Amino acid sequence: MLRDARIWFEKHAKYISHLDLNRFMLRAVRRAKLPLWVTEGFNPHPYINFALPLSLGFESENDCFDVRITEDMPDEELCERLRAVMPPEIPVTGISAPVYAFKKIEYAAFSLFFESEGSIDELGGFLTGDTIPVRKMGKKARKQHSEGELIDLMEYAKRLDFTAQGESAGRADVILPAGSRQNINPQLLVTAAEQTLGGGLFCKRILRSALLLNDLSAFC
Amino acid sequence: MPRFDFDRLVKDIQKPGRYAGGEPGIIIKDPHEAELRFAFAFPDTYEVGMSYLGMKILCGLLNKIPEIWCERVFAPWPDMEQAMRRQGVPLFALESRDFIRDFDIIGFSLQYELSYTNVLNMLDLAGIPLRSDERRELKNLVIAGGPCVCNPEPIADFIDLFLPGEGEEVLPELTALYLECKRNGTDKLTFLKAAAKLEGVYVPSLYKASYFEDGRLKCIEPLSEEAPMPCKKRIIRDMDKVYYPETFVLPYIEIVHDRAVQEIFRGCIRGCRFCQAGFIYRPVREKSSGVINTQARRLCESTGYDEVSLSSLSTSDYSEMQPLLTEMLGWSEKEGVSISLPSLRIDNFPKELMEKVQKVRKSSLTFAPEAGTQRMRDAINKNITEEDILSSCKMAFANGYTAVKLYFMIGLPGETDEDIEGIAALAQKIVDLYYASPDKPKGKAVKISVGVSSFVPKPFTPFQWEPQDTKQRLAEKQALLISCIKSRKISLSWHDAGTSFLEAVFARGDRRLGAVLQKAFEKGCKFDGWGEYFFLEKWMEAFAETGIDPAFYANRRREPDETLPWDHMDYYVDKRYLLSEYQKSLAALCTKNCREECGGCGAARLEEGICVERRADLV
Numbered sequence: 001m002l003r004d005a006r007i008w009f010e011k012h013a014k015y016i017s018h019l020d021l022n023r024f025m026l027r028a029v030r031r032a033k034l035p036l037w038v039t040e041g042f043n044p045h046p047y048i049n050f051a052l053p054l055s056l057g058f059e060s061e062n063d064c065f066d067v068r069i070t071e072d073m074p075d076e077e078l079c080e081r082l083r084a085v086m087p088p089e090i091p092v093t094g095i096s097a098p099v100y101a102f103k104k105i106e107y108a109a110f111s112l113f114f115e116s117e118g119s120i121d122e123l124g125g126f127l128t129g130d131t132i133p134v135r136k137m138g139k140k141a142r143k144q145h146s147e148g149e150l151i152d153l154m155e156y157a158k159r160l161d162f163t164a165q166g167e168s169a170g171r172a173d174v175i176l177p178a179g180s181r182q183n184i185n186p187q188l189l190v191t192a193a194e195q196t197l198g199g200g201l202f203c204k205r206i207l208r209s210a211l212l213l214n215d216l217s218a219f220c
Numbered sequence: 221m222p223r224f225d226f227d228r229l230v231k232d233i234q235k236p237g238r239y240a241g242g243e244p245g246i247i248i249k250d251p252h253e254a255e256l257r258f259a260f261a262f263p264d265t266y267e268v269g270m271s272y273l274g275m276k277i278l279c280g281l282l283n284k285i286p287e288i289w290c291e292r293v294f295a296p297w298p299d300m301e302q303a304m305r306r307q308g309v310p311l312f313a314l315e316s317r318d319f320i321r322d323f324d325i326i327g328f329s330l331q332y333e334l335s336y337t338n339v340l341n342m343l344d345l346a347g348i349p350l351r352s353d354e355r356r357e358l359k360n361l362v363i364a365g366g367p368c369v370c371n372p373e374p375i376a377d378f379i380d381l382f383l384p385g386e387g388e389e390v391l392p393e394l395t396a397l398y399l400e401c402k403r404n405g406t407d408k409l410t411f412l413k414a415a416a417k418l419e420g421v422y423v424p425s426l427y428k429a430s431y432f433e434d435g436r437l438k439c440i441e442p443l444s445e446e447a448p449m450p451c452k453k454r455i456i457r458d459m460d461k462v463y464y465p466e467t468f469v470l471p472y473i474e475i476v477h478d479r480a481v482q483e484i485f486r487g488c489i490r491g492c493r494f495c496q497a498g499f500i501y502r503p504v505r506e507k508s509s510g511v512i513n514t515q516a517r518r519l520c521e522s523t524g525y526d527e528v529s530l531s532s533l534s535t536s537d538y539s540e541m542q543p544l545l546t547e548m549l550g551w552s553e554k555e556g557v558s559i560s561l562p563s564l565r566i567d568n569f570p571k572e573l574m575e576k577v578q579k580v581r582k583s584s585l586t587f588a589p590e591a592g593t594q595r596m597r598d599a600i601n602k603n604i605t606e607e608d609i610l611s612s613c614k615m616a617f618a619n620g621y622t623a624v625k626l627y628f629m630i631g632l633p634g635e636t637d638e639d640i641e642g643i644a645a646l647a648q649k650i651v652d653l654y655y656a657s658p659d660k661p662k663g664k665a666v667k668i669s670v671g672v673s674s675f676v677p678k679p680f681t682p683f684q685w686e687p688q689d690t691k692q693r694l695a696e697k698q699a700l701l702i703s704c705i706k707s708r709k710i711s712l713s714w715h716d717a718g719t720s721f722l723e724a725v726f727a728r729g730d731r732r733l734g735a736v737l738q739k740a741f742e743k744g745c746k747f748d749g750w751g752e753y754f755f756l757e758k759w760m761e762a763f764a765e766t767g768i769d770p771a772f773y774a775n776r777r778r779e780p781d782e783t784l785p786w787d788h789m790d791y792y793v794d795k796r797y798l799l800s801e802y803q804k805s806l807a808a809l810c811t812k813n814c815r816e817e818c819g820g821c822g823a824a825r826l827e828e829g830i831c832v833e834r835r836a837d838l839v
Contacts, residue, residue, distance in 0.1 A: 013240070013242055013472060014240075015230070015236040015237045015239075015240040015472075016237050016240075016472040016473065017237075017473075019474075020237065020472045020473055020474070021472075023474070023478075024244075024470070024472055026524070026526075027470060027523065027524030027525065027526075028244075028524060029524070030524035030525075030526065030556075031521070031522070031523070031524035038556065044556060045526065045556075056236075057236075085244075085524075086244075087242070087243075087244040089242055202228060202231075204227055205227070
């Protein structure tokens with residue numbers, strides 16, 4: 001009897017890429033001895049499918065991947081076995097039956113934590129203004145040494161709040177398109193702020209806090 | 221409490237995962253309880269160092285001692301080094317991010333002569349004085365192990381003590397002594413003298429070198445009664461009982477060899493005359509197949525690796541290979557683990573077993589004939605014949621292989637043009653064989669990759685007296701080889717002759733090279749083994765400014781009665797034996813391998829491993 005299970009985890013090991021995470025998880029599920037369905041290709045390996053890749057440098061509080069279970073084993077036990085082999089930086093938080101397909105993910109919520117050499121208010125003013133212009137330097141733009149496409153992040157952001165944390169630090173919470181249809185990298189907010197406000201600004205941490213459906217309700 | 225902001229430090233750094241630490245399997249201890257902080261320093265990148273089995277063994281071993289916390293540190297890539305220097309962050313350990321300058325012992329692994337500048341650079345980045353005599357305290361003791369220690373002289377100015385041979389027994393003894401001295405407030409010199417009495421410890425400051433006017437070494441003599449003469453390497457006598465890690469630190473980022481590694485024996489029965497490893501790790505000592513099987517299975521379970529590689533020199537010489545593989549396949553297939561053998565002589569192996577161990581990556585076949593003619597191969601005692609190679613290729617082509625890699629050396633002692641032409645001829649024979657094979661893969665072209673490196677004479681080999689070919693001579697030989705290649709199916713690649721030259725200087729150098737090393741480091745030399753960072757001009761300036769002629773070390777023939785800089789090191793291989801092997805080489809005579817016949821190299825003094833097996837046979 002085959003069934004799919006969705007495993008939820010947090011990723012705080014921020015300096016590993018999506019491919020690194022994939023390799024890590026393949027080893028972790030082997031250590032945990034989960035009864036997983038194995039691909040039947042040239043190089044058989046457990047079937048693991050991640051919801052949405054996370055860029056190098058980002059953390060995530062609410063991420064998931066799907067596996068296919070081959071034996072009758074309760075979720076609690078699957079979860080326990082995994083928890084026992086995960087490092088503190090990548091804890092498993094739960095397991096559920098998949099409700100939506102990954103392609104239903106259209107948005108993601110991010111929190112960006114800034115530190116500023118000067119007053120943080122300037123950043124607050126910029127991020128809560130009417131437009132957030134940024135030059136998007138894609139691969140093509142870099143190759144052709146062009147200036148990149150000028151876009152307004154406010155056209156894409158579904159929500160953008162800024163909270164000052166003292167005089168020189170602050171936090172931006174933003175919802176941006178993410179998924180197979182369209183992606184706006186929250187790093188662009190940092191780039192926009194740097195391009196407009198100049199140096200002295202440092203984004204200490206980017207955290208993806210939720211994966212969202214088209215109506216901004218939680219993906220599950 | 222971290223004393224620097226790691227996120228700011230790596231903001232624009234490539235591959236920050238190299239420096240982040242936090243991998244599954246790392247050992248974290250309470251710094252207040254760890255009385256002895258040990259930094260295991262690997263003078264190359266994270267990806268190279270993390271692939272090195274010796275580090276996994278020795279870190280694991282040291283961390284089993286409650287008073288010791290052993291952490292890892294690698295050479296930061298130049299972009300990271302620049303950021304560290306700019307932001308004033310000294311070299312730190314991966315596990316705790318504590319600064320290396322606060323550690324008790326910094327232990328370097330010396331795998332390759334061209335990593336010596338990285339040793340100096342890492343000390344400098346740590347804020348630790350480079351020269352041993354500038355470090356007055358017991359703290360920041362700088363030690364080194366690894367194969368290069370068989371001739372420690374070129375780097376002796378910078379290292380307080382070396383560990384010739386294998387480290388599993390001597391490291392716990394040394395750290396126990398260190399702890400005792402640290403508790404008692406013993407001074408550094410007293411500690412060093414006590415350490416010198418341990419078997420497998422060499423304290424260079426307790427020896428003095430003197431030279432003839434023509435520059436040759438006159439002698440190296442001990443300065444104190446504690447300094448043994450000669451200084452013996454240490455070996456592990458029982459490979460079944462020696463510590464082996466139950467798990468590995470699992471790198472997040474991709475490293476060079478990302479798999480479980482199971483050691484199966486030490487030493488090599490072959491005795492190829494150019495190969496240092498074939499002599500300095502004698503005698504051959506095997507682990508029994510039951511121990512290997514248990515350790516390999518445990519390692520795969522604890523790491524989740526789906527590949528285990530059996531590791532040793534000339535792996536297929538393991539005496540119980542077939543029973544071992546049969547035993548391992550009993551669980552590995554079921555658990556989806558593949559077994560890989562780094563070197564497998566496919567000629568003497570049952571086909572069914574070979575198919576099972578080589579299930580994945582069936583693309584290319586690799587041989588290292590090392591020389592182009594049978595005469596030259598006999599002279600270097602590389603006992604592989606053209607028939608071996610051709611019959612293996614024939615079998616491989618029938619099994620679907622279309623690519624063959626061949627490794628050769630040029631500049632071998634006694635080499636003639638005929639030997640160079642022979643390299644091209646052998647490659648051509650394999651091309652012809654492919655097109656003559658009726659059962660070759662249909663519609664596919666054959667691809668022969670020929671890799672050519674320059675011979676580097678090494679200490680403790682029969683060629684230790686030989687001059688290396690000059691750069692010009694090597695260039696002529698390269699040109700000759702290129703002119704002999706007629707087929708487009710054959711591709712040639714070269715190893716840079718400049719790096720081989722520098723390697724030859726430092727492999728057989730003496731203590732006077734310390735000044736050159738320091739000068740080269742001051743000129744910014746680092747990562748010399750990485751082509752993009754190797755600057756021969758800077759090195760030649762360093763030689764000129766210190767008044768040292770590199771050709772004296774690399775390109776000069778040494779007489780058999782000359783004192784060699786490593787003559788005071790005892791690796792249990794007699795100079796007399798090496799000389800007889802050298803003379804046999806001149807006559808292109810082969811020497812039988814240790815399993816066939818004892819050649820009397822001197823390793824039997826240890827009364828272990830294959831030397832005793834042989835004796836049992838003889839009685």
